[in-house]
Structures are given as structure tokens and as C-alpha cells.
Amino acid sequence: MVQKVKSYNENLQKELLKGWEDFVHYGKEDESVRPVVLQSWKRCLAQRTDPFIDEIARILTPEEFALVEARKEKLIRIARPFINLLYQYVAGTGFVIFLSDEQGVVLLLTGDEEILRINRKINLMEGAIWTEQEAGTNAVGTAIIEQRPMQIVGGEHFCTIHHGITCSGSPIFGVDGELEGVINMSANSENVHPHTLGMVVASAKAIENQLKIEKAMEEISNANIILNSTLESVPQGILNVSVRGEINQLNNRARKLLLIKEENVIGMLLKDTIPCMVNVAKSVQKGLADTMEVTCEDGDAMENLNITIHPYYNNRKEYEGSILIVQKRERVFDLVNKITGAQAEFSFKSIIGKNENFMKAKEIAATAATSNSTVLLLGESGTGKELFAQAIHNASKKKGPFIAVNCSAIPRSLIESELFGYEAGSFTGANRNGRPGKFERAQHGTIFLDEIGDMPLDLQAILLRVLQEKEIVRVGGYRPIPIDARVIAATNQDLVNRVKEGAFREDLFFRLNVITVNIPPLRERKDDIPLLVGALLPQVTKNSQKNITSISTGAMRALKAYDWPGNVRELENVLERSVLLAEGNQLSVNDLPKNVLDLTHQIEERTTKVITLQEAEKMAISHALEQKKSIVDASTALGISRSTLYRKMKEYGLDQMEM
Template sequence: MLDLGTVLETVIDSAVEGTVVVDANGIVVFLNKAYEDILDIKREDAIGKHVTEVIDFTRLHVVIRTGIPEIGEIQQIKGRNMIVQRLPILKNDRVIAGVGKVIFRNEEEVQDIIHKLETKVKYYESELKNLFEAKYRFNDILTCSPKMTELKKLAEKVACTNATILIRGESGVGKELFAHAIHKASPRASGPFVRLNCAAIPENLFEAELFGYEGGAFTDAKKSGKIGKFELASGGTIFLDEIGDMPLALQAKTLRSLQEKEIERVGGIRPRKIDIRIIAATNQNLEDMIARNKFREDLYFRLNVVSLAIPPLRERKEDIPLLVGRYLEKSCRDYGSPLKTVQPETMAQLQSYHWPGNIRELQNTVEKMVNLAEDNVLKPADIPKNIRGEHAAFEPFEQKLKNRTADTEKELLSSALSATKGNKKKTALLLGINRSTLYDKLKKYGLRYHH
């Protein structure tokens, strides 16, 4: 039969932590080898004495009286600070003994562990920073269009402030690129850049993702809780991409956080301060969404402090050769093929296409052409069919006509809007169209009604 008593005594005796046991009166009944070493006494000399006679600054006699454990306390023993723990041993609600333990013999030992942990934490922090670091600068935004150059200037100017920015524009025009560049050029550049794509999060996970949760907040929650994106971005910038897809209920909570500059974790009891800069982006017409009660007007006003509207590629066709050149270079380098060039006729056709997917589509198209073309000079026939289109030859004229009509219509709308100072009801009256038609047209031309 295993003699458990002997086994336990051996375990305790060979432990590196000093261990002392006292009875309910504070008389020492056991002292292990490690504690003998620490105190530099023999066990026989300690046993039978009151603990205060044996150990400096002990509080074990207090613990057996109060019944309250003391964990991780600093105690001076033999002139050195040690980390100790004192536990009452209870039986039927009565203290029958007390155990004192020296967990670390000196602060250096603790410092050592703290140092190890700190190294690890620092490593994770830097890894995390990589993960949440802005990748692009203003120099990466290629353009030779006057409109875009102006926009870049404006963005660079507001980057230095803490102002909230709303970036608008069709998909693939470079909204995210701008957000990165703004962060990089801001005083927060060394802080994190955290992106949250509001269109990619299931509604039921949204709140936890954004605000985090406390351990045990709900059944599937991690024990340790979770930091939300708002908290992660503290000291830096949060980029709320596709903000138009944020659920209404979350819009209210988000607005509150932005105003109070603090967040409340799910299941949390007290708010936490956050220090963030917000950049939001959308390709949706928020004004229209407000009119249809799909977006909160108050959040819209809070976000739309500075508005950057990035024009679609078809409105800055002068950028097409520049971008084609850059992506040709990049694709050829990536595929290890010699540098390819495009025939003027090919470029002309690329410039006459309307690029609904904007720069992202252009990027993919050039990559495809580099991949498929046999020759080093890209001919019109190398342009993917869907882009050449069956009516490619007629497109320039048709397109021109459409553009002219659209330009005129847009001008009329703009001047009516400024005449009425953005009042939609008056604008509709003035133009002799009904309000929903007006909304459709404002949406179509990306016109803002707050001027």
C-alpha cells in the first residue's frame, strides 16, 4: 500500500518553495528543507515554537485568526524581500492550521520572470503592430489628374489633424489606399491602423468584434474575454470600411462611443477610455440611406466632418496610361517575364472602356493580359473580350453622348441645390421633379445635399 502521508511529506520537503505549517495556535509543526535553508536554522529548533519567534515579519498567526488568505505579498526575511503566500487551512468552517510559503526568495527571481514575460509581450506587441500597420503612403497613390492631385493635397492637409474623415467613391477607386496614407501621414503614424470591414462581419458578432467582451459575457465567450477593434486601435486609427453596412443598432452604440470617447465591452461593468481617430469609407449613398431610415443621420454628421470623394477612373482617364504602365511593370516582374509594352491602339481602347471596377479592375486586366499575351507588345486583341466588348467600335460615340447628357444633368442639379442651399424639397420643386426622382439622381451622380 502506498503511504500517501510519506509521499506528500517528501514532495513538500523536496519542493523549492519554503513551506511552514503552524497549528491553530500559531505553533510551528512543520518546516521543509527549503525553509531551513532560507532561515538558516534546523527544523528541530523551529518546531514547537510560536511562528513569530521563528520567522521575521510573519503574518501567519494573523491569517489563522482572520481566516483570510494572503497571496503574493512581499515579506522581509533575513533582510531580503521575498514573495510569500499565507493560507488558512479550514475544516468545518474552523481554522485548524496555517501554511506559509516562500514562492520567490528574492525580487530578482520575480524580476527575472517579469523580464521574460515582458520580452514575450513586447514581441507580440511588435507582431501585432505589423498586423495593424498601414501599408501605403501618399506617394503610392499614383495620379496625374488635376482633380485627384487636389484631393491628395486636401487629404494630406487633414491627415495632420485629428478630424474624422469620410471617404466616398465607387468600389476599387482607392478608398482604402487613402485611409492608409492618411494614417501614415498623421501624428498617430506610430500607433496601430486597424481596419474593420463592416460588410464582412455577421450581424450577431458585430458588437463583440467592435467593442470586445468580458470573460463569461455569453456562453461561447472565451474565458479571458476579447479586446474589440476600437480598443485595439487606441493610440492609432480605426478604418471603418463599408460603413453603410453597419447594422442600425450598432450605429447608435458606435455614435455614443465616438462622442464619449469611451467604449463598453459586452458584459462589461465600467466604460474604458479610448483615444482613436476615425476614418470611414463607403461606396453607398448615405444620404439616400438616411432618407430610407437605413443609416442614422446623427452618425452621418459625426463621421462626415471631412469628406473626400474619390472620382471613378472613367472621370480621370489621363490616369489610365500611368496605372497601366505601373501594373505592367509589376506584373512582368512578378512573372519574371521581360518588360512588355502596349500598342497605342491598345491603350486607346483601354482608355475608352468605362471601368466599373475602377483601378482594381484595371489591375486585374493588366495582369491577365501579361499572363496570356504571347508577344511582348500588347495588341488590342490581347484585351480580354468582356472589356473590348462587341460594340467597342461604337462605344466612344455612344459613351460621349451619354457623358454629355450626364454632365449637363449634373450641372443643373448642382446649381439648383446651391440655389436652395441644399433643401431637397425646394430643389425638387425648382426642377419640377418629384423627390424620389431627385434622390435617384443625387445618388447617381454622387452629389451630397449638405453644401
């Protein structure tokens, strides 16, 4: 792997050097050169920067540099600890880190001593000017002009003296958006990681944030009051804990969340003062960066919290203690849900259809949205059950997330922990701090249980208890966790028959079946097909980069004649396939798939030819077996029992068909 990376770097360097040579020697603009680099080269050429210089062109005199230092005192003071911290991450790897002002003058310089010694030979030192005019294309000078982070690799530098290095620079902006300076990391190109620029940008942002804090601090005379004000202004609880586990400082938010009653806890041991923080105290004493779940209790009061531990070190790299950030677990779930996209996108306006029965289903669903009752969505696969669930959520008063769970897609061994979470050490391979389940993540929102008919019986009993008690217990745990989440369930199965067969609990069925929404299949609302095609076709056309503007009368007739066992989902797939195969601007009959046309022809034949009941029954069974994934689904679609279906299959010679 190392050899491959090295080979890649060598090839990249050769390509960059070729582009540089073409430009410098022949005035040729190579397409492989990045536009931003090419523009920088042109500026260097216009400024008559010498690409073959042996050292930085200009170093400030001590008097000149003293004036710059005095002017940038605040930036130097604020940036120094961040630069030292950044160096701690890369010490011994050949990096040089430095800070410049807005005019490219190097203010601070640190790095491995041997590397610093080598760089001093080319006048890279405090007081050196690192602009494009003085040093050619480089991350500092180019970032000053471009006003954005830059990474200049090897041969992208205008001056040959820098062709062996890669430099990564990020501008630092002041409170009012003015350029304050640039932070830069440089090393031999082979030592630079793709994340190097990200580290530099993060440090620049940290310095910018500190500049903002400094401006606020200048307005207050007492530093302790400032610190307390800052701590009290954040929504999280904050504690500063020493390496021995003593509480150095905390804000009132931390007191409230951790249920601390003592007036003065400064200097007291964390584990003795706050019993729920015993394990946190152990991690603090070990200097571990960690995130832990704790539950603090005091009489009837209880808080479920997430504690994030951030160790900090002095300039000698000695561990000094940790900053603890205390948040309610629900706030953490909100962040996770935003990152994972646990949101409902569709509203009732997004659900297309004017069929009478379909509109009735939408009306019932809209009425259900105004209550907090459990909703059961019934409909075949592809009818849009999740769209209805999202629309109900968005039309409700629930402000929390929308969490969708496909009960048939989760392995039997994992579904309980997925739904209800698990405590630390519950089973091998589990997160050592435990993990919340879908119900906890859906707090103050909606949890959508799709394919509820496939849920195992033992878990049905647990789900029933959750619906009744409004609380869950994690796997491996004992403590009930209150749940405020609206439940919407959905299935394509006949739950009444499932109850009769003993595959679904009757008490759970009654608990779920508070408000039922029957979503009709597409074959029962074919009058909506033109509307659906009108909405889906532009989207499908755009995704396939085709220019289909219309659909022929014959093709629309065929679509309306087909029975759509896969419903709207199948219609969308058929349109996507047909658009990909279409040659003109109009979707024609010949573009439709064979199965749609075959069934259309059969239907047309039925209208002109009288067939026997046996022939019709055989045709219906054959079609159901072809379209459905199992005997259970086929019998449900036909409205007959499995035993009857098996008997009919044998009678018509269909028992050899593969399911």
C-alpha cells in the same frame, strides 16, 4: 495516422541508406542527399573515419576529462538546469540529451536509464568525443564545423552504428560570439518530432542568454543586489509568487503598475495585498500557465494590465511557484499588431494620378492628416479608399497601429465583439479570458471603418457613443475603456440617401462627415490611365513571370475608352489577365478581355452614329446591371431611385436580368 508516419519514416530511411551506400561503396553522389550532409561525408572520408566502427573511437582518460570539466565549469553549471528541464519534456520517450564542449567532448549526459545503458555499450558517455573525425557525420560534430543548428537523420550519419537514430544539435555561443559548446538530443528516428530541433535551439539560446547574465553577475559581489538590479532593469513588472500565493519578490515597476502603496509586501498573500489579482492568485495556486487581463483601481488611478503566469519547478519536478510578468495592455497590443501586420504601407506618394479632381482629393486628404478629425472617404469600389486611409495615417502624427475593418464582411452576430471586444464568459465559445476589440488595438493609432454604410443601425448607435465619449465598453462588460484612436470611415454608398431611407443615422452621418474626401472614379480621370498602367504593368508582369515591356497604342486607346465600373482594381485585374494571355513582349488589343473591347466598340459606334435618348438610357441601365452586384448599387451608380430603376427595367424589358 501513426501507420502513415511510420511508412513515411521507413521510406525516408530507405532513400537515405541508398544515398549512403552509393557514396560509401561506389563514390557516387546521390542528388537526394542534402549538400551539407554530403560535404560532411567527404570530410569523414578525407579524415579516414571508419563508417563501420562499433563504438566511439576515443574516450578521454579521467585525468583528461577532469581538466575539460574544470575549463568548462561555468557552461556545465549554467546548462545543467536547462538540460534537466528539457529532459522533463521528453522523459520516457527514449531520448538522450547531452552537452559537449566546443571540441565535441561530452560534458553532461541524461536520459531514460535503459537508453543510457544501451548507449554506454557504444561508449556514449561523459568524456566521449563526438567530432566528425571520431564519430562520423552527427549533429554535434557537424554543428561544430557548420556553426549552426543541425539535424542528422538516420542514414545521413556516416557511421552505420548511428543509422537507427536521429540527432538534433545546436551550437552554444559565448558573449563574444565564440563557440562554447553544443547541446544535442538523440533518439530512435521514429520517436523524433519535427519540433525536436526547435526545442534544442531554444535551449541553446536560453543557455546563451544565461551566459550573458553570468558575465554581468561576475562583476557584482552581492547576488541579491544583482537580482534586484536585473529585475529593475526590465520594462515589465515582475513578481515571484510562491505556490501558496505569497509574494516572494517584486520590482518597482510591478509596484507602480499594480498601484501597491504598502512599503513591505514580501511574504504577504497576493490576493489580500492586491485586490485586482484575486483570480491571478487562484491560477498561481493551481500551478496554471496563463495570461489574464486585470484592471487595478485606487481612487482615481486605474491601470489596464495583462498578467502572464509562468510556473516554475524544482529538480524533483515539484511545483514551487510562479513568475508573474505585468505589462500595460497597450504594450501587448503593440506586439500583437506587429505580428499581425497592422501597419499602413502606403503614403500619398504611392497614390498615382495627376487628374485635377484626383489631385484635389489628395490635397484635402493631406490637409486632414494634420488634424485629429474624423475623415469620411467617399468613392466607388476599387477607387483606392483604403490607400487614402493609409496615406492619411502615415502622414499624421499617429504613432500607433493602422487597424482596418470591413464592416460588410463581418457577420452581424460578431461585428460588435470584433469592434469593441468582449469580457470573459460573455458567450459560448468565447476566449475564457476575454478579448480586446479593434478599437482597443488601434490605441494611439487609426481605425479604418470600410463599408460603413452597411453597419447595422443598432451598432451605429454604439459607434456614435464611442465617437462622442472617446471610450468603449466591451460586450458583457460594464467598465468604460478610454480610446485614443483616429477614425477614418469609407463607403461607396450615398449616405445622404441612406439617411433619407432610414438605413443610416443622421447624427452618426454628421459625426463622421467632418472632413469629406470625394475620390473620383476612374472613368472621370481617364487621363490618369497611362500613369496607372505604367505603374501597374511592371508589377503584374513580375508576378506572372512574363516579359511584357510595353503596351500597344491600340490597347491603350481601348483602355482609355472603357468606362471601368470596377475602377483601378478592375484595371489591375484586366492587366493581370491580359499579361497572362499575351504571347509577345508587348500587350496588344487582342490580349484584352472581351467585355473591355465590346464596350470600346459600343463607344466608338456612339461617336459615329446618333442614337435616341431611349437607346442611350437602355444601354446605360443594361451596363449598370451587368457591372453592379445589386439593384441598390446599380441605382446609386445611375443616380436614380430604386423604384425608378425598377420601372425603367420593366419598360425596356430588362426586368428578367439576373442580379
